[in-house]
Amino acid sequence: MTFTLGLVVNPLAGLGGSVGLKGSDGAETVAKALALGAEAKAPERAMTALQELVGLDFRLITWAGSMGEDSALAAGFSPEVMGVAAQQPSTAADTEAAAVTLAEQGADLILFAGGDGTARNICAAVAERCPVLGIPAGVKIHSGVYAITPKAAGEVAAMLIRGELVTLSSGEVRDIDEEAFRAGKVRARYYGELLVPSEHRYLQHVKNGQREDESLVLDDIAADFEESMQPGVRYIMGSGSTVAAIMEHLGLDNTLLGVDLIQDGELIASDCTAKQLLELTEGVETRVVITPIGGQGHLLGRGNQQLSPELMRRVGREALYVVATKTKIKALDGRPLLIDSGDSALNGEFSGLIPVHTGYRDAILYRVA
Numbered sequence: 001m002t003f004t005l006g007l008v009v010n011p012l013a014g015l016g017g018s019v020g021l022k023g024s025d026g027a028e029t030v031a032k033a034l035a036l037g038a039e040a041k042a043p044e045r046a047m048t049a050l051q052e053l054v055g056l057d058f059r060l061i062t063w064a065g066s067m068g069e070d071s072a073l074a075a076g077f078s079p080e081v082m083g084v085a086a087q088q089p090s091t092a093a094d095t096e097a098a099a100v101t102l103a104e105q106g107a108d109l110i111l112f113a114g115g116d117g118t119a120r121n122i123c124a125a126v127a128e129r130c131p132v133l134g135i136p137a138g139v140k141i142h143s144g145v146y147a148i149t150p151k152a153a154g155e156v157a158a159m160l161i162r163g164e165l166v167t168l169s170s171g172e173v174r175d176i177d178e179e180a181f182r183a184g185k186v187r188a189r190y191y192g193e194l195l196v197p198s199e200h201r202y203l204q205h206v207k208n209g210q211r212e213d214e215s216l217v218l219d220d221i222a223a224d225f226e227e228s229m230q231p232g233v234r235y236i237m238g239s240g241s242t243v244a245a246i247m248e249h250l251g252l253d254n255t256l257l258g259v260d261l262i263q264d265g266e267l268i269a270s271d272c273t274a275k276q277l278l279e280l281t282e283g284v285e286t287r288v289v290i291t292p293i294g295g296q297g298h299l300l301g302r303g304n305q306q307l308s309p310e311l312m313r314r315v316g317r318e319a320l321y322v323v324a325t326k327t328k329i330k331a332l333d334g335r336p337l338l339i340d341s342g343d344s345a346l347n348g349e350f351s352g353l354i355p356v357h358t359g360y361r362d363a364i365l366y367r368v369a
Helices: 027-035 042-053 069-074 092-104 116-126 150-161 178-182 214-228 241-250 274-280 309-315 326-330 344-349
Strands: 004-009 059-062 109-114 132-136 166-176 188-198 234-237 260-263 266-269 286-290 298-300 320-323 352-359 362-368
Touching (some): 042 132, 059 069, 059 092, 109 116, 116 166, 241 260, 241 320, 326 362
Parallel strands (some): 004 109
Antiparallel strands (some): 352 362
């Protein structure tokens, strides 16, 4: 499945910096900056990031004109234009509309060029629905969702397109009060978090020989899952030792080579059949916790046929909670995770990049074929 990259550019980002306005928020500030001779830099910085992707095979989707299309064309690409700004110059509403559409069109990553105000717009539009990465182009960059340079943003995107292991983490979106800033006071406010890919830091809990300590990592994976659990949600716990470690952490009996069902910290049913899972999850919000088979990479269709195509289509791809150590993933040597559900259409629906939880608040993006 071809990697889909979304691009959103706030062409007004950073406009007030060169003329000493300490920001670019608001129509009055933009008009003043333009009157003082300010020039837009965000489209050029987006082009710089895209130049790192020349020669790679991917689909590029964006918004018309200065909101992405111009930068893509300048970098030598032929993007698919998904929409156009409702007015010129574009507004925050246009940025949000573009981000929502790109996410709905299946973007595996949204690159956006702007500053903290733009990050707020992206956060409001997509939250943690899909990974995003900022190309720094604003006057103020307090949010932890930006690469250190436009070139670095392109390099991280290239790693994802090539299928390399890239850590997926939460990045804070923060913005300051520009009026207070102009008066010499810094008042930063937290607005939310975005899923952000970063350069891969391969091993956590390193011991002699730079090997992962499996028991420590499994403890971290279990603690991360326990923290993510939501009341009223039923969790289908798949087979395998990684999921077994989670069940042990929760103090629940586990069927190592079977499938169990839990809710609110209690075991609902053990060693379930496909029919039982369909009946016990009918009308109830459900998540599926699974780990790939070591060395093979199969997620569905090997040792967990209880997870029927009917069940998986009902709960959806977003219900998957994949867990694995980074050592297990690295052993695949870049080969994708596999779905062999017996339903070719479902296999296709579940393909693409997916988060794999590899530790406490630590995840990587990995491809499912």
